[in-house]
Amino acid sequence: MTALFSPLSLGDLTLSNRIVMAPMTRNRADEHGVPTPMMATHYGQRGDAGLIVSESSPVSAQGVGYPHTPGLFDAAQASAWRAVTDAVHARGGRTFAQLQHCGRISHPSLQRDGALPVAPSPIRPRGQAVTASGMQDFVTPCALRVEEIPGVIDQFKQAARHAQAAGFDGVEIHGANGYLIDQFLRDGSNQRIDAYGGTPARRLTLLMEIIEAVAEVWPRQRIGVRLSPENRFNDMSDSDPATHFAFHVGELSRAGLAYLHVLEGDMSNDANALDYRALRRCFDGAYIANNGYDRTRAQQALRNGDADLVAFGTAFLANPDLVTRLRHGWPLNAADPSTFYGGDERGYIDYPAYDMSAETASP
Numbered sequence: 001m002t003a004l005f006s007p008l009s010l011g012d013l014t015l016s017n018r019i020v021m022a023p024m025t026r027n028r029a030d031e032h033g034v035p036t037p038m039m040a041t042h043y044g045q046r047g048d049a050g051l052i053v054s055e056s057s058p059v060s061a062q063g064v065g066y067p068h069t070p071g072l073f074d075a076a077q078a079s080a081w082r083a084v085t086d087a088v089h090a091r092g093g094r095t096f097a098q099l100q101h102c103g104r105i106s107h108p109s110l111q112r113d114g115a116l117p118v119a120p121s122p123i124r125p126r127g128q129a130v131t132a133s134g135m136q137d138f139v140t141p142c143a144l145r146v147e148e149i150p151g152v153i154d155q156f157k158q159a160a161r162h163a164q165a166a167g168f169d170g171v172e173i174h175g176a177n178g179y180l181i182d183q184f185l186r187d188g189s190n191q192r193i194d195a196y197g198g199t200p201a202r203r204l205t206l207l208m209e210i211i212e213a214v215a216e217v218w219p220r221q222r223i224g225v226r227l228s229p230e231n232r233f234n235d236m237s238d239s240d241p242a243t244h245f246a247f248h249v250g251e252l253s254r255a256g257l258a259y260l261h262v263l264e265g266d267m268s269n270d271a272n273a274l275d276y277r278a279l280r281r282c283f284d285g286a287y288i289a290n291n292g293y294d295r296t297r298a299q300q301a302l303r304n305g306d307a308d309l310v311a312f313g314t315a316f317l318a319n320p321d322l323v324t325r326l327r328h329g330w331p332l333n334a335a336d337p338s339t340f341y342g343g344d345e346r347g348y349i350d351y352p353a354y355d356m357s358a359e360t361a362s363p
Contacts, residue, residue, distance in 0.1 A: 003302035004295070005327055008050065008309065010286055011221025011258050013094055013169060015050035015309075018302060019323055020261075020288055022311040023053040023098040023172070023226075025069060027342040033058065033071035040083040041349045045320035047091025050309065053172050053224075053261070054084070056100035056179075059159035062118065062152075063180070064110050065102025067132045068342060072097060072159040072166070081166035089167070096170040096224060096258075097163040099156055099214075103180030104141035104189070105234045107131050116142040118152075120183050120190040120197060120206075125235035130341075138235075146194055149206065152180070156210045160217040170222035173210055176263055178234025181207050185227075185248060188237030200247045207248075211255055220256040224288075228263035230274055242274050249282040259286035261311065267291065277306055295326050321353040330354045 008015045028042070029035050043052060057072040058064045064071065071077045081097070088095045104119035107129035111117065119141035128135040144152065156173065163171050175181035183189040184206045190197045196205050207225070214223055229238070229245040238244055252260060260283045264276045280287050289298075289307035298310035316322050318335035325332055331354075339347020 004299050004310070005323075008286070010051070010094075011219070013222075013258075015094060016048070016092060017050040017323060018298075018309045019050050019326065020290075020309050020311040021046050021049040021052040021316045021322075022290055022313040023055050023174075024313055024317065025055045025066060025341065026348065027066060027068040028348060029068045029070035031068065032076070033064065033069060033073075034077050035070040035080040035084055037083065038345055038349055039070065040087045043084045043095070044087025044091060045349065046316055046322065047088040047093035048321075048323045049093055049316070052088055052093055052095040053226075053311070054081075054095060054097045054168070056098050056174055057081075057159065057163075059099050059101050060152075060155040061112050062115075063101035063103075063106075063155060065100075065106040065117075065179070066130050067110065072099065072162040073155070074162070075165075078162040078166040081163075081168070085167035085169075094169045096172045096222075097159075097166065097168040098172045098174050098226070099159050099163070100174040101152065101155065101180040103183050105129060105138065105178060107136055108139060109133065109136065116140070118142050118144050118148075119180070120144065120192055123189055123191065125178075125189075127235055143192075146196070149196065149209075153206075153209050153213045157213040157217060160214045164217065170224065170258060171214060171218055172224040172226055172261060173207070173214065174226050175207050176226045176228035177231055177267075178236040181210070182228065182236060185244075186236055186238040186241075187244070188239070200244045201251075203244075204248050204251055208251065208255070211257070221258050223257050224259040224261055225252055225257055226261040226263070229279070231263055231266050233267050242278075245274070246279060246282050249279055253283045253285060257285055259288055259309070261288040261290060264289060264291045280306055295329070317347075318351050320349075320351055325354055 106117035124140040290311035318333040
């Protein structure tokens with residue numbers, strides 16, 4: 001048994017291995033953001049991962065940024081998520097719900113009464129939003145007023161309650177990939193001059209206040225946070241990510257979290273400018289490394305102490321038996337990008353498990 005397949009104590013939970021299924025939006029919920037039965041099948045198929053982090057779940061109607069994403073802001077959604085968590089638990093797995101507010105990358109067509117999306121500052125991102133009627137240009141968002149921010153924090157708290165009702169084992173607060181919390185953390189999107197902007201400490205305030213609110217629902221050892229210091233997705237930037245995120249991670253280290261989950265580098269570029277070994281040393285707790293890891297690289301990261309767990313993304317989409325394939329070094333199915341977002345069972349629950357008989361069959 002090697003490090004990747006050894007168990008890990010994560011707070012009061014024991015994970016059967018160090019393999020994490022990364023959160024990946026698949027747009028398979030219904031039009032009301034209610035999880036569908038095939039979602040339970042999809043997650044259950046992959047339930048032997050040490051930890052599954054759910055796809056991003058909007059914490060409110062205001063937080064929705066894509067069609068057909070499964071929410072955690074009403075009882076019907078929470079009830080339907082229960083089939084997913086039950087399916088994972090039946091395989092012996094653990095699963096955390098990823099709580100998300102999309103902020104400025106939403107679109108009025110996705111908002112109630114056609115309202116503008118909200119953000120730290122009224123900066124229109126470059127690019128287009130995914131809407132029910134196709135791609136549409138991003139709009140200039142409405143900057144949140146200070147008196148509105150407690151309401152956003154409460155959205156995360158209430159979603160955390162729904163995650164408990166749904167049977168999740170914990171929650172991951174999504175502070176990455178250009179969504180609302182990340183928009184506050186990075187100075188390319190946050191130009192406020194009040195208590196929520198300016199210095200790195202003030203830009204971190206929203207996330208720390210959300211953690212405090214969620215900790216009124218979940219023990220801190222059941223709360224994780226995800227960050228992406230360099231990822232440019234959703235038109236994000238920061239003037240000094242190494243310095244700023246070393247500060248952010250150092251502060252998070254004192255929050256008593258279950259883990260820190262970091263997307264290392266840029267999703268569209270394998271080159272990392274930031275020293276993630278140094279960043280990992282800023283956090284005194286479990287660290288999940290994410291972005292482009294394969295079996296060999298994951299093993300090396302664990303042996304070097306650069307990570308405690310490693311998240312796999314696309315490989316899990318195409319390989320419901322990924323844990324077994326990694327354990328034995330078996331080849332992986334190739335993923336079909338045309339089925340990543342939306343659609344039916346094709347490319348979602350129909351990828352085959354590895355067929356050992358194909359290796360032993362006579363020619």
